[in-house]
Amino acid sequence: MDPLTRCLACHARLGEADVCPRCASDFSISRRARRQATALARMAVQALASGHHRQAAAAAATAVQLANPLLAQAVARVIRSREEK
Numbered sequence: 001m002d003p004l005t006r007c008l009a010c011h012a013r014l015g016e017a018d019v020c021p022r023c024a025s026d027f028s029i030s031r032r033a034r035r036q037a038t039a040l041a042r043m044a045v046q047a048l049a050s051g052h053h054r055q056a057a058a059a060a061a062t063a064v065q066l067a068n069p070l071l072a073q074a075v076a077r078v079i080r081s082r083e084e085k
């Protein structure tokens with residue numbers, strides 16, 4: 001499930017949109033990172049099930065590193081856009 005269901009800036013519903021229909025905040029980078037992190041997490045599960053623990057750990061660690069910094073960047077961008085208004 002995508003936890004980004006509402007705009008972080010104005011709380012409008014986002015639905016499937018990457019850009020908020022009300023305030024035009026862009027969440028495309030955050031959503032792309034989350035999709036890639038999810039794919040990596042699935043790869044980690046498969047690797048773990050196949051007994052490739054080192055591969056699983058690397059994929060899982062990359063997923064965490066991928067999603068968190070980009071999400072933090074998106075939040076910082078939203079905060080900056082709010083300060084400009």
Ligand SMILES: [Zn+2]
Nearest residue numbers: 007010020023
């Ligand atoms: Zn918005």
